Amino acid sequence: MLLIALFFPHALLSADIALSTAGKTQFRIVKPEAVSAVDDYAVTTLADYLKQITGAEFPVLDADKVTGGGPCLYVGISAAVKEKLGGDPRAVLKEQEHVSRSQGGDLLLYGKGVHGNLHAVMEFLETSLGWRWYSLFEKPVLQASPTVMLKPFERKRGFSFRSREFGLLGDHHFSYQRGLNMASEKWGIRSETGFAPYLRNDKFVHSAFAYIPPTPDTVYSRSFPWMERMDYFATNPEFFSMHANGKRTPAMQLCFSNPALRQELTRNILKHLTIAPGNDILTVDAADNPDAFCYCPECKALEAKYQSPGGPIYDYLIELCGLLQKQHPGKFVKTLAYRRSQTQKPPVLPTGGRLPENLIIAFAPIEDCFFADWNHPDAGLQETYHDLQAWSRITSHLWAWLYPNPWGSGEVLPVGNLRRNINQMRLMHKAGVEGVFTDHRGANDRSGLSELQNHLILTAC
Numbered sequence: 001m002l003l004i005a006l007f008f009p010h011a012l013l014s015a016d017i018a019l020s021t022a023g024k025t026q027f028r029i030v031k032p033e034a035v036s037a038v039d040d041y042a043v044t045t046l047a048d049y050l051k052q053i054t055g056a057e058f059p060v061l062d063a064d065k066v067t068g069g070g071p072c073l074y075v076g077i078s079a080a081v082k083e084k085l086g087g088d089p090r091a092v093l094k095e096q097e098h099v100s101r102s103q104g105g106d107l108l109l110y111g112k113g114v115h116g117n118l119h120a121v122m123e124f125l126e127t128s129l130g131w132r133w134y135s136l137f138e139k140p141v142l143q144a145s146p147t148v149m150l151k152p153f154e155r156k157r158g159f160s161f162r163s164r165e166f167g168l169l170g171d172h173h174f175s176y177q178r179g180l181n182m183a184s185e186k187w188g189i190r191s192e193t194g195f196a197p198y199l200r201n202d203k204f205v206h207s208a209f210a211y212i213p214p215t216p217d218t219v220y221s222r223s224f225p226w227m228e229r230m231d232y233f234a235t236n237p238e239f240f241s242m243h244a245n246g247k248r249t250p251a252m253q254l255c256f257s258n259p260a261l262r263q264e265l266t267r268n269i270l271k272h273l274t275i276a277p278g279n280d281i282l283t284v285d286a287a288d289n290p291d292a293f294c295y296c297p298e299c300k301a302l303e304a305k306y307q308s309p310g311g312p313i314y315d316y317l318i319e320l321c322g323l324l325q326k327q328h329p330g331k332f333v334k335t336l337a338y339r340r341s342q343t344q345k346p347p348v349l350p351t352g353g354r355l356p357e358n359l360i361i362a363f364a365p366i367e368d369c370f371f372a373d374w375n376h377p378d379a380g381l382q383e384t385y386h387d388l389q390a391w392s393r394i395t396s397h398l399w400a401w402l403y404p405n406p407w408g409s410g411e412v413l414p415v416g417n418l419r420r421n422i423n424q425m426r427l428m429h430k431a432g433v434e435g436v437f438t439d440h441r442g443a444n445d446r447s448g449l450s451e452l453q454n455h456l457i458l459t460a461c
Contacts (some may be wrong), residue, residue: 003459010441017071017102019148027107030135032076032117033063038196040120043075045177046109049125073107076117081108090116094158096181099135101154114196115181122177123157135451136174160425163198163399163435164461178458182435184281201271201281205336205362206288211268212239214250220287226275227268239264241294246339253286256312257298266320273328281360282324284317285336293342310343321356334360334399337391340367344384346391355395362437363388364401370415373423385427392432399435400428404453421453425460436461 018040019027022258029047032039047058063078076079082088090112093099098111098120109120125131128150132141139213165182166175172195175183180196184204203210203223214233221230231250232239232249239261241252248255255261269282286293293299302311317335324331333356344365347355355361367383372378374385392398404421428436438457440450 003043011338015105015152017107017150017152019053019107019150020050020056020145021147023146025050025054025056025058026059026070027073028066028070029058029283030064030066030072030074030078030080031060032074032110033078035062035076036114036196039076039117041176041195042121045118045173046073046075046121046125049129049131049140049142052142053129053131054148055144071105071108075109075121081110084108093156096162097156097158098123099154099156100128102150106108113302114198118176119157119179121221125156127155127157128153131254133174133177134455135446136171136454137446139449140177158265159461160429161434161436161461165435165437166458167438167440176202178214179461180458182437184283199280199332200278201275201283201334202279203283205283205285207285208254208287211265211272211284212254214238218250224272226271232264236260236264241292242296242299243359244292244295246295252289252291253293255294255296255299256316257294257296262316263320265316265328266323269320270327273331280330281332281334283334284313284320285334285351286313286338290339291341306347306349308343308345308347309341310337310345311332311347313343314347317359318356323358325356325358329437332358332360332397334362337361337363337387338366340383344387346387346394348392353394357396358397360397360399360435361395362399362401362435363391363433364403364439366401366403368403370405371417373420374427375423385431388428388431388433397435398433399437400433402428402436402438402457404438404440404457405450415449418449418453418456422456422460425457 019025024272029043031043043060046225047060050056050058059351066080076087077090093112096113096116098116100109100120100123108227109117109124111117111120129148131145134141159179163182164180165184166180176195183200206220210220212232213221213227213230215221216230219241237248238258239255240248240250241255243249269284272282273279285450292309299312302315303309305311306314308314312414317333321333324333368381368384369378372381374381402421402424405415425436
């Protein structure tokens with residue numbers, strides 16, 4: 001859940017603060033010294049909402065252009081803020097924590113991380129001024145108040161999940177302002193705004209055939225415009241899975257035990273980093289096809305080695321992560337733990353062994369019942385949660401997918417699983433999950449109870 005700490009030891013002795021009086025204000029909004037695109041967005045958003053609420057124009061000034069003795073609403077850190085607080089206050093904050101506070105007659109909004117200042121702005125609007133935005137199909141809820149008096153305050157907030165992602169359709173501002181900080185592909189190579197992600201991820205999911213397209217007409221074949229080859233199956237059928245009948249097929253997966261396949265796959269991944277050096281996450285996971293990974297003897301041997309159907313891809317990922325740690329430190333590999341017959345089951349590593357530090361596991365229990373959480377005694381649900389807990393013991397970065405609605409009737413009919421979704425997120429957090437993505441079927445069609453689900457999920461993040 002959102003964490004809010006209230007603490008004002010000395011501020012209670014200060015006078016009330018007149019943010020606006022009869023539609024007029026003495027306040028100026030002051031930008032931080034080093035202004036990012038996110039900071040510009042935060043300042044513009046703040047000024048716009050303040051005008052809608054109070055009717056007053058709040059001038060926006062650069063940090064080095066502030067003159068006179070009028071009160072200021074500081075967004076982010078500047079020399080004036082450091083002087084008022086006796087240093088840079090972000091030194092004691094955790095990543096993504098943010099503070100809104102009064103200091104004398106001024107207001108200070110700041111935070112740590114890419115979106116820290118924006119988070120502080122939105123917390124101030126929500127807690128101090130009653131701003132609400134419940135639905136991407138409606139406008140924000142604002143109460144016109146030409147005169148706004150504020151009691152002295154000091155608040156600090158953080159998030160339950162370090163990475164928060166939601167399918168971005170409709171009004172993107174709804175997601176930006178509700179605290180989401182990831183939007184794979186949307187904030188990457190096809191960015192529609194200057195808004196920066198927490199971590200850039202140019203390819204969201206199911207990337208195997210994006211890096212090694214079997215045929216030009218494969219759904220993922222056009223993921224990367226720079227790909228030189230689109231017809232690998234025509235020339236290298238051995239790169240692809242062996243079917244149970246002993247024949248190679250382009251309709252399953254890659255044959256991750258094949259050394260030549262690994263070499264070509266790694267070459268294309270490294271080329272991606274050369275072409276897009278700002279990309280932080282390289283998604284390397286299976287195609288969205290059921291059945292075993294591969295029936296060749298070498299892949300079956302890797303299944304046995306890791307005691308998991310995903311043995312072949314785990315073996316490759318460990319090799320790839322080791323290479324990237326040396327050649328591209330700071331870059332992450334993300335893979336999907338998906339389907340019991342493929343990668344939901346974690347590998348069994350040597351005693352005390354852990355997966356590489358630069359590997360993100362995205363746990364996606366697509367086969368679970370959508371109407372009960374992992375506290376339910378159902379054997380399948382218990383198996384899934386045990387798998388999640390097992391992943392948490394061997395990886396440093398565990399993310400998870402929440403499926404609020406079934407893929408079927410759930411996007412049309414109301415689904416009575418509101419309590420289940422919140423409980424599921426709590427259980428994810430308890431198991432060590434640090435990032436969440438909601439695969440919110442129906443949310444962007446305004447169907448069922450999806451808007452109420454949206455509100456509860458965003459509040460829990």
